[in-house]
Amino acid sequence: MKRARYPIVATLILAGAATLAGAAEPAAERTMIDRGRYIARIAGCNDCHTPNYATTGGAVPEQQWLTGDRLGWRGPWGTTYPSNLRLALSRLSEDEWVHNARTLSYRPPMPWFALRDMDETDLRAFYRFVRALGPAGEPAPAWLPPGAQAQGMAVVFPSAGPH
Numbered sequence: 001m002k003r004a005r006y007p008i009v010a011t012l013i014l015a016g017a018a019t020l021a022g023a024a025e026p027a028a029e030r031t032m033i034d035r036g037r038y039i040a041r042i043a044g045c046n047d048c049h050t051p052n053y054a055t056t057g058g059a060v061p062e063q064q065w066l067t068g069d070r071l072g073w074r075g076p077w078g079t080t081y082p083s084n085l086r087l088a089l090s091r092l093s094e095d096e097w098v099h100n101a102r103t104l105s106y107r108p109p110m111p112w113f114a115l116r117d118m119d120e121t122d123l124r125a126f127y128r129f130v131r132a133l134g135p136a137g138e139p140a141p142a143w144l145p146p147g148a149q150a151q152g153m154a155v156v157f158p159s160a161g162p163h
């Protein structure tokens, strides 16, 4: 019984060593991508930018994440649509993404201030995760100014008045 254990332990150590030696850099990149996935989950990005994510408790396959939504958000700012981040980020370099996050503001209810205040490593991790998923989906509908009638469904903020 005791003797039989050693080959198993040796095999595990060898397997672990092979993984570490063979994939040092990809493992670091994987860590960044995992961190990006975690941010998409817990920072609310999926809640608005992934169709049905909030209403299904997150039961949306990862391949459909962050493809934007046709559900509008209507308020005094007009009607906004969560952008397709899979397409938007595919057009930006990582440094442009960080620069935009630090300097741009967007219409409500996009929490642009969360991007402004996000740790730079987290911003880069989010970018790498989205780029690893690759571009997908269609662009979200364009913003409509106040008073313009939206075609599809919209979440109406109380201050927007009757519609």
Ligand code: HEC
Binding pocket: 043, 044, 045, 046, 047, 048, 049, 073, 080, 081, 082, 083, 084, 085, 088, 106, 107, 108, 109, 110, 111, 114, 115, 126, 143
């Ligand atoms: C409450 C809903 C909501 C949440 C949560 C949210 N967004 Fe947004 N986001 C929007 C809407 C709506 C727009 C479009 C704003 C506009 O038209 O100005 C937008 C726009 C953006 C844009 C601009 C893209 C472009 O087209 O240039 C980026 C980048 C973005 N969001 C990233 C994020 C990230 C990253 C997170 C998570 C940290 C996040 N958003 C969370 C609703 C949301």
